[in-house]
Amino acid sequence: MRQINKIAHLLVLLFFGISLVFFLSFNGIKGLFGIEELNSTLVVYFLLIGLILFLIAFGTGKMVRNGLEEEISKKEAEKKELKATLYDLEKGIKLTNLERKIDQKDEGKETSTIRPRQNFK
Numbered sequence: 001m002r003q004i005n006k007i008a009h010l011l012v013l014l015f016f017g018i019s020l021v022f023f024l025s026f027n028g029i030k031g032l033f034g035i036e037e038l039n040s041t042l043v044v045y046f047l048l049i050g051l052i053l054f055l056i057a058f059g060t061g062k063m064v065r066n067g068l069e070e071e072i073s074k075k076e077a078e079k080k081e082l083k084a085t086l087y088d089l090e091k092g093i094k095l096t097n098l099e100r101k102i103d104q105k106d107e108g109k110e111t112s113t114i115r116p117r118q119n120f121k
Helices: 002-024 040-110
Strands: none
Touching: 002 040
16 A cells, blocks of 8 residues: 555656646647647646545555554554563562562471470489
């Protein structure tokens, strides 16, 4: 679609460029096209063709932009998902580390190095 958009914009540019040259040099080239005088219907036809080309270029540009916006929103949603997964993984690792530390402390208390008291008589 991007290529069609580029082509449509180039066609609009080319058409209005040719129209500008045609109307500015009409007195010199009017015999080439078999047109003796410049009337309003010819100008209106040129403008209508230009308008149609412009609307095509505008429509394709809008479609390309909407496609890119959809792609961006999908990428942002995927980014948020990845952030949430990473956060969950980090929390899980921290929780397992905390549980290990608690277990080690509990085990450390059970295996104390203090001998039981002996009564001497």
